[in-house]
Amino acid sequence: MNDPDTVLPADDNNFQDFKKMCESVDGWSECYNKKNVCVSTSLQSNSNLKLLKAVTSFNDCSAATIFDVVHDTEYRRKWDHDMIDMKEVCKLCVNNTVSYYAAKCPPPVKPRDVVFLSSWIAYPNMRDPKEYLMINRSVSHVDFSPRNSMVRAISIVTGYLIRPTGPNSCEFTYLTHFDPRGSLPKWVVNKVAQFFTPKVIHRIHKAARKYEVWKRKHNASYKPWLWPEQCRLPPCKPGQLSARFDEVEIIDETGLKDENGTNGDDPADVSDDEI
Template structure:
């Protein structure tokens, strides 16, 4: 998916997310504990790295985890960095555009439930009614996605997160990882 281009996500877009998540080639393992691993990857010609996180919730069903990621009201509880979120519009039952601020984003979000795994991906788009705000720096999501699967251990859920986002400011990777991995969403 290309920045600024609004289009319905295709199978190849979800396959790209799964490939980034499942393939560890060219990724550097930066943090590894039994239920949490964090990798980073350099991208040619770009000064910021991609990040990939894999974590496990042994007492949460995949369906519950997926619902939590989609529920805008409950997100206010678990996403301590969210300042504001608004639905802008829907294309179909699996594609929407919304505004999100912790930084400042306008995102097209797409999702797919295969029955075995659930995938959510987004990228930045432009919307005339949501220009960059003066008190924020408009960040760019080239690709950000979640993968929810049954745990490899057979109990609970596995949550995968891949992000290739330019915050357009000075925020060290270690700070993003520290903030992102300490939040309990369920």
């Protein structure tokens, strides 16, 4: 019998369960639909945080390019302007790696960070993929304990389903159930997620349109998410990882007031200058 604290690689059941959530239609409430991005939320019986799903299609980017963009850590430093830091830490196996990610939040909210297991697969295979899946979930690592300057968040499940619709087009689904922890009012968490998600989708799209040109100049042949023999990460050592989430101090961020609407520009309006 497996120790519940043991971190195991994702298996076919995990990927299929994630795909079913992406494809489900019952129990979702649409909260945003503009510029070809539809965002919906679903109430969860075991959480007061909503499951969120964003669905779109790209008619000028291949599924393979989108898959590369969401994997390429070095390129992410160029387009993810909220990122403070990201490190790839170790690997469980060829398609399961552990990473650390820290990101800015709008003031007065403190920055968040997360340690997560990233798992990916292509069906039926990488040579002739009909769909790509990538899923992330939080883990803890002995070398990445919570920091005083950050709030350690939890990714219950976050990921992507990418399906080619042509040689240079694809369908893209982003799904996340994410707990930023701290003591933020849950209405803040749900509202920010609904507003911020379309901006992330549009940034990924714009980044993908520039990726091939950028990649040709930056270690063009290095894609360890496609070619595992290139992976330079050390194997995870016994005792380094745990499925148990880190204990964190509750930080008071409850002074935020609810307002009608969300301040700021339309989340779909992301200029190319931002990439």
